[in-house]
Amino acid sequence: MKSQKKLWLFLGAALLLSLFLAGCGSNNNEDTAANETSGESTNTEEEFPETEISFLVDNQTVTDGIDAVAAEVKERYNITLNTEIRPGGTEGDNIVKTRLATGEMTDMMWYNSGSLFKALNPEEYFYDLSGEEFVEKIDETFIETVSVDGATYGIPGESASAGGWLYNKKVYEELGLEVPNTWDELMANNDAIKEAGKVPVIASYGDTWTSQLVILADYYNVHSQAPTFAEDFTANEAKFADTPEALRGFEKLSELQEAGHFNSEETSTTYEDALRMLAEGEAAHYPILTFALPAIEETYPDQIDDIGFFGQPGENAEDHGMTLWMPGGLYANKDSENVEAVTQFMEFFLSEEGQELYMAEMKAQGPYVLKGVELPEDAYPAVKEMVPYLEEGRVGPALEFLSPLKGPNLEQILVEVGLGMTSAQEGAESYDQDVERQAQQLDLEGWNE
Amino acid sequence: MLKVNKIYSLKLLIPAAIIYGLLFVFPTVMSFFFSFTRWNLREWTWIGFDNFKMFFDDPSLLIGFKNTFIFAFVTTILKVIFGLLFAVFLTSKIKTKDFLRSAIFFPVLVSTIAVGIAFSVLMHPSEGLINEVLAFFGISGPNWLGNPTLALYSVALVDVWKGVGIATVIFIAGMMSIPKDYYEAIQIDGGNKFDAFKNITLPLSRPATNAVIILALIGGLRTFDLVWAMTGGGPGFSSDLIASIIYKQYQAGFYGLSTAGNVILFLLVALIVFPIFKMLTRKEVDI
Amino acid sequence: MQQPLNDKKMMPQPEHEKNKNPKKKVNFTKIAVEVMAVIVVILTFLVPFYFILVNSFKTSAEASQLSISWPTEFRIIENFTEVLQAQNGMLIRAFFNSSIITVSSILILMVVASMAGFILQRRTGKSISVIGAIFLSGLMIPPAVVPTIWVLERLSLFKTMPGIILVMVAISIPFSIILYTGFIATIPKDIDEAAIIDGCSSWQLFFKIIFPMLKPIHATVIILNSVQIFNDFVHPLYFFPGADNATVQLTLYNFMSMYNTSWNLLFANVLLITIPPFILFLIFSKKIVAGMTAGSVKG
Numbered sequence A: 001m002k003s004q005k006k007l008w009l010f011l012g013a014a015l016l017l018s019l020f021l022a023g024c025g026s027n028n029n030e031d032t033a034a035n036e037t038s039g040e041s042t043n044t045e046e047e048f049p050e051t052e053i054s055f056l057v058d059n060q061t062v063t064d065g066i067d068a069v070a071a072e073v074k075e076r077y078n079i080t081l082n083t084e085i086r087p088g089g090t091e092g093d094n095i096v097k098t099r100l101a102t103g104e105m106t107d108m109m110w111y112n113s114g115s116l117f118k119a120l121n122p123e124e125y126f127y128d129l130s131g132e133e134f135v136e137k138i139d140e141t142f143i144e145t146v147s148v149d150g151a152t153y154g155i156p157g158e159s160a161s162a163g164g165w166l167y168n169k170k171v172y173e174e175l176g177l178e179v180p181n182t183w184d185e186l187m188a189n190n191d192a193i194k195e196a197g198k199v200p201v202i203a204s205y206g207d208t209w210t211s212q213l214v215i216l217a218d219y220y221n222v223h224s225q226a227p228t229f230a231e232d233f234t235a236n237e238a239k240f241a242d243t244p245e246a247l248r249g250f251e252k253l254s255e256l257q258e259a260g261h262f263n264s265e266e267t268s269t270t271y272e273d274a275l276r277m278l279a280e281g282e283a284a285h286y287p288i289l290t291f292a293l294p295a296i297e298e299t300y301p302d303q304i305d306d307i308g309f310f311g312q313p314g315e316n317a318e319d320h321g322m323t324l325w326m327p328g329g330l331y332a333n334k335d336s337e338n339v340e341a342v343t344q345f346m347e348f349f350l351s352e353e354g355q356e357l358y359m360a361e362m363k364a365q366g367p368y369v370l371k372g373v374e375l376p377e378d379a380y381p382a383v384k385e386m387v388p389y390l391e392e393g394r395v396g397p398a399l400e401f402l403s404p405l406k407g408p409n410l411e412q413i414l415v416e417v418g419l420g421m422t423s424a425q426e427g428a429e430s431y432d433q434d435v436e437r438q439a440q441q442l443d444l445e446g447w448n449e
Numbered sequence B: 001m002l003k004v005n006k007i008y009s010l011k012l013l014i015p016a017a018i019i020y021g022l023l024f025v026f027p028t029v030m031s032f033f034f035s036f037t038r039w040n041l042r043e044w045t046w047i048g049f050d051n052f053k054m055f056f057d058d059p060s061l062l063i064g065f066k067n068t069f070i071f072a073f074v075t076t077i078l079k080v081i082f083g084l085l086f087a088v089f090l091t092s093k094i095k096t097k098d099f100l101r102s103a104i105f106f107p108v109l110v111s112t113i114a115v116g117i118a119f120s121v122l123m124h125p126s127e128g129l130i131n132e133v134l135a136f137f138g139i140s141g142p143n144w145l146g147n148p149t150l151a152l153y154s155v156a157l158v159d160v161w162k163g164v165g166i167a168t169v170i171f172i173a174g175m176m177s178i179p180k181d182y183y184e185a186i187q188i189d190g191g192n193k194f195d196a197f198k199n200i201t202l203p204l205s206r207p208a209t210n211a212v213i214i215l216a217l218i219g220g221l222r223t224f225d226l227v228w229a230m231t232g233g234g235p236g237f238s239s240d241l242i243a244s245i246i247y248k249q250y251q252a253g254f255y256g257l258s259t260a261g262n263v264i265l266f267l268l269v270a271l272i273v274f275p276i277f278k279m280l281t282r283k284e285v286d287i
Numbered sequence C: 001m002q003q004p005l006n007d008k009k010m011m012p013q014p015e016h017e018k019n020k021n022p023k024k025k026v027n028f029t030k031i032a033v034e035v036m037a038v039i040v041v042i043l044t045f046l047v048p049f050y051f052i053l054v055n056s057f058k059t060s061a062e063a064s065q066l067s068i069s070w071p072t073e074f075r076i077i078e079n080f081t082e083v084l085q086a087q088n089g090m091l092i093r094a095f096f097n098s099s100i101i102t103v104s105s106i107l108i109l110m111v112v113a114s115m116a117g118f119i120l121q122r123r124t125g126k127s128i129s130v131i132g133a134i135f136l137s138g139l140m141i142p143p144a145v146v147p148t149i150w151v152l153e154r155l156s157l158f159k160t161m162p163g164i165i166l167v168m169v170a171i172s173i174p175f176s177i178i179l180y181t182g183f184i185a186t187i188p189k190d191i192d193e194a195a196i197i198d199g200c201s202s203w204q205l206f207f208k209i210i211f212p213m214l215k216p217i218h219a220t221v222i223i224l225n226s227v228q229i230f231n232d233f234v235h236p237l238y239f240f241p242g243a244d245n246a247t248v249q250l251t252l253y254n255f256m257s258m259y260n261t262s263w264n265l266l267f268a269n270v271l272l273i274t275i276p277p278f279i280l281f282l283i284f285s286k287k288i289v290a291g292m293t294a295g296s297v298k299g
Helices: A001-038 A064-077 A089-101 A133-137 A140-145 A169-174 A183-195 A208-214 A220-227 A229-234 A246-257 A271-279 A290-300 A339-350 A352-361 A387-389 A410-418 A424-442 B010-036 B049-055 B059-091 B097-109 B114-120 B131-135 B149-175 B178-190 B195-202 B206-222 B224-229 B242-251 B256-281 C002-010 C014-057 C077-122 C126-137 C145-154 C163-182 C189-197 C204-214 C217-231 C232-237 C248-255 C264-292
Strands: A051-058 A079-086 A108-111 A154-156 A161-168 A199-200 A282-291 A307-310 A322-325 A329-332 A395-397 B037-039 B042-045
Touching: A051 A089, A051 A339, A064 A352, A079 A089, A079 A339, A079 C264, A089 B149, A108 A322, A133 A339, A154 C217, A161 A169, A161 A271, A169 A322, A183 A246, A183 A282, A208 A246, A208 A282, A208 A410, A220 A229, A220 A246, A220 A322, A220 A395, A229 A246, A229 B224, A246 A410, A271 A282, A307 A339, A307 C248, A329 A339, A339 A352, A339 C126, A352 B010, A387 C248, A395 A410, A395 B114, A410 A424, A424 B256, B010 B256, B010 C077, B010 C126, B010 C145, B010 C163, B010 C204, B037 B049, B037 B256, B049 B256, B059 B097, B059 B149, B059 B206, B059 B242, B097 C264, B114 B131, B114 B149, B114 B178, B114 B224, B114 C014, B114 C217, B114 C264, B131 B178, B131 B206, B149 B195, B149 B224, B149 C264, B178 B195, B195 B206, B206 B242, B206 C002, B224 B242, B242 B256, B242 C232, C014 C264, C077 C126, C077 C163, C077 C204, C077 C217, C077 C248, C077 C264, C126 C163, C145 C232, C163 C217, C163 C232, C189 C204, C204 C232, C232 C248, C248 C264
Parallel strands: A051 A079, A051 A108, A199 A282, A322 A395
Antiparallel strands: A108 A329, A154 A329, A161 A282, A161 A307, A161 A322, B037 B042
16 A cells, blocks of 8 residues: 555656646756757857758668768858658658648758648748849759749759669679660560579559659650640540550559569569569569669678669560659758748859768769769769760650649559559549549549539 | 536537647648649649549549558458467467567667668568578569569568567457456366467457457558668559558659549548448447 | 155255255356356457467477467477567667656656546636547547648658657547546645645645645556557557667558568567556556546446
């Protein structure tokens, strides 16, 4: 009995204590944080007022480059970058939207460029950078993806990347294969690889997002054969299911499945597994975004030079192009007290010195979108293989940079197609429905009568 | 006789009512309203029943309904069966009672996400421990989470594993409140252990059984976090539950649509649980 | 096979066999059943935790094989220090936050839910049963996230510790009220009347007499709810965002990036965040049943 009384007394005391702590907890934290930082910085304190900027980034973006720049910015301008990590994917999108709507966004944010960004209603939340000098360094192609009504809200936070097929060059050499220029050649290569006892194509549905690449990377072909598709699609005038050029992507996925070109255990194979299979030559192809290259280098540094790249081929060998993804951007919160510090950070980030620091940590996954910044000599071999596409202009943007429509269930629908649970036609139809739901819910023009 | 109102002042109800009313009832009522709108968090447009129509047009919803029923009933039945078995065993005279009870209850303490992560590793088709053990006995284990027809049941099994501890504790509590002389009486009448179980334990554990059924059913109809951590509703849509469909719509920014889904889920839970509750309590045997 | 010579000595007399052996057999089967049960329970319930434990001791490379084998190289101290230091000691901050959220919401919950349970159980009539039904409906309705944020903002409680605490209390009230009403039903009403005749107000009646009698069910409420709140992942994510506001479940994300999952650190993290609920369980384990026995199971 006595000990129990003591316990309740203890709990009561804990309640009081915790209420007290809860009441002043947030202030306390800030104070200690401020003390810590002022202890560290010595030289710059007098020239620049001490500033902290908060930065929200998803947990799938590698921040080594940004961290390196941030360390230098701290030295020079006494600006500390406090990084806050959020989940990626649609879950992360939702967090970003909720925090914007409730006024809880950080000073600076990392986010996709293109239609995903434009869907955030940037004019309400983000600081217009178009007056800043450093914006002039950025390529027009990128500027378009982060601009609304003449106002520019973001700067590129990395290099662009491509969506297409990574392949193992050693496997190609061993089997005497050549980089395919048409879909039929690719399928023929796959047959040969399968015969040799290797996995022709990796399907890594353990991470469902990877299921989308065969469709998304096919967009160069759609764009070149049906140039108005993106526009018509957005305006509710064209559908995947009844546009043969667009349906091809679904059919290609289905063909790979029917031909038995995928690995076994697709649903338990993760992105990580896939990178290993490709790097170690257990598999020959992996349709993926080229941001996989730094990840391969990190885990398999000796094999990175064995990895090559080609765009997803179409029917015409003369028109073999690649689909390009614009880099993610850095954006400044319009309502932040530290807008000046954020633009200061951005300016340095885009400066020559800033980019050098950045590139020392992060290699390019594709072309840079800064004027006059070329691919360095030591770029990944796979990235160098992009040069002919770029030089000859056989490059097109991914659909998500042309249209705000992207149904949330695409990954799952494509897993079903990729596993042979549904046909290409059915998959395309249910994706069209998924898109319709999105367009109506987000109230896009032409979808709600 | 004193006045009830005076002894049991409603003032005691006020703190709970304020917190619950402000942070649960009011937002819920608001969400009922928003289920009839197209809503982007800043502005809304009244669109009547369109969200409900759209929700029911979703082809994956049919799978979701079916899966939700399967998941809720499978987990409830298994929790009742195993909970009852464990409880009977743990209330008998055994030496390792405390150890066993703690071991069975232990998974309740671990976060759902951690359990989900651990089991998706253990259930890997070729490298997972479960199939390695099966392979040792010459059984080729299935692809627990990757096989579309199996995934839902695999998650349900893990849910039972994680939740059976609570069911067991409720049953133990029920059995301990059965007066000992009942058992003595049946021994005197020459009944064996099984008679005692059939004629005393089972009927008199009725209230506990009801509590387990209702809690497991409500939980099973509403939860999706374990499914989310283990399969994400996949492969494809094969292990999607209504709650995970709603969550996906919410993530996609379909706030009106997902609140409509919430209203439907609530009605569904009420429609299933309420009659079962009535039926169970009517038959309840009082001690 | 027994040798014929020993037959007489070893084997009991036939008459004895009839009388004695059944008892021995029962004892033997009983022990056998118990041993079997222990083995089965260990295999199904504890091996997964053993798996987590050994892998948290391994090097990153060895852990990535995800096997149950004994570590060839122990990295216990390195792994756990790395987990504690990750993201500038995020786990320690998270422990601090989660503990305060859990302890405060449980304490508030105990007081407000037991009071409400008392009134809901004791009073009768249409209006009180409507109120009761509203409280219980919370078991079935999933919380509406965005409107709740809207309300919290109006109260300037969004993103604050008191805000998340109150939300957790609100969410946990329905289940706790069920537990309390079930238990209070077993307390005779005579006690209330006697207290009132002695001059207690209804507040005094509750706090001086009823509340202390609820100890067994308090234990149940504490353990079941605190595990729930401490292990909650989704609600803090929505109602308590911010880098300083991390809660323990969020720390699991530190080691699960898209590029590579550090299984050894991830499992070490799982172990660390399971310690507080486990300690709580050790304290209250025997009392969980006691609280429920008295009546809550009547539902």
